[in-house]
Amino acid sequence: MLVERVTVDARRRIASSAADAWPFNVPAVRALAEGGLALTAPVTFLVGENGSGKSTVVEAIAEGFGLDARGGRAGRKYVNDRPKTPLGEAIRLDYTLAGSRMQTGPRSKKRGFFLRAETAFGLLGFVSGMHGYWEDDVTEMSHGEGFLTVLESMFTQPGLFLMDEPEAALSFSSCLRLVGLMHQLGEIGAQVICATHSPLLAATPGAQIIQLDQDGMQTAKWADLELVDHWRRYLSDPSAYLRHVIGTP
Ligand SMILES: Nc1ncnc2c1ncn2[C@@H]1O[C@H](COP(=O)(O)OP(=O)(O)OP(=O)(O)O)[C@@H](O)[C@H]1O
Ligand SMILES: [Mg+2]
Incomplete structure (x- = not known):
């Protein structure tokens, strides 16, 4: 692991955005600012x-680590050229020994990647074949194939890997491959932080799950997640849900 705690610098927070303005008016962000978030897995x-x-x-978190919030890898110059988001300005990461070694070492040793579904495709096409990225031209692949190429070629070393709804591009079996990959990353000392709506991904063994809601953010168990419960019930009887949205045929 590289990052063990995420906190918000109170002085920076005031400088960047008022408490009642975005993003500090989002309950989960407020909770993060007030109590921090311990990363335990x-x-x-x-x-x-x-x-x-x-x-x-x-x-x-991506910005706190030195990654472009729009998605991309660490250790490249261009990541510092853009203004950060208000929360990115104020966020602080507490590093483990391995993490602080990576932060204080040369930029080329900094490993990380932020893959977000919305911006991934343009970025992937742009950097295909560039040194330090991957060989294959992902613009000639399907969305999901391109995604997997990136995941499997970039996510191989200890580093911080951030993902925002990677399931958007992936089939069931590709999601399973991603679970395998994330688990393996954990085993080799890397760290993954992933926003998801997928009960399949969230079931990655040993993972920490944080649920964000109106009350802030709290640790949750996979089996107790609302998301899991909804999918379980929907798959066993879709009509129980559908009658509320389209009425009874
Ligand atoms: N740049 C912005 N300026 C103002 N408000 C924003 C901005 N970006 C997001 N928000 C608001 O902040 C809140 C949290 O948005 P966020 O995108 O983090 O949600 P999310 O949990 O990722 O949702 P989703 O599951 O739809 O991706 C929302 O109310 C959103 O409208
Ligand atoms: Mg989102």
Whole structure:
């Protein structure tokens, strides 16, 4: 693991954004600012409803580590050229020994990647074949194939890997491959922080799950997640849900 705690610098917070303005008006961000977030496992999932703050938090962690909030890898110059998000300005990461070694070492030794579904494809095509990325031209692949190429070629070394709803591009079996990959990353000393709506991904063995909601953020068990419960019930009887949205045929 590289990062063991995420906190928000109170002085920076005031400088960057008022308490009642975005992002500090999002309950999960407020909770993060007030109590911090301890990362207790090599793989952490952030789950919660649309708008609960998952992307805001993942993006800020990316920026705290020195990754572009729009997605990309660490150790490249261009990541510092853009203004950070308000939470990214204020966020602080507490590193493990391995993490602080990586932060204080040369930029080329800094390993990390932020893959977000919305911006991934443009970035992937742009950097295909560039040194330090991957050989294959992902613009000639399907969305999911391109995604897996990136995941499997970049996610091979200890580093901080951030993902925002990677399931958007992936089939069931590709999601399973991703679970295998994330688990393996945890075993080799890397760290994964992933926002997801996927009960399949969230079931990665040994992962820490943080649920974001109106009350803030709390640790949750996979089997108790609302998301898991909804999918379980939907798959066993879709009509129980569908009658509320389209009425009874
Ligand atoms: N740049 C922004 N300026 C103002 N408000 C924003 C901005 N980006 C996000 N928000 C708001 O912050 C809240 C949290 O958004 P965020 O994108 O982090 O949610 P999320 O949990 O990732 O949702 P989803 O599951 O839909 O991806 C939402 O209410 C959103 O409208
Ligand atoms: Mg999001």
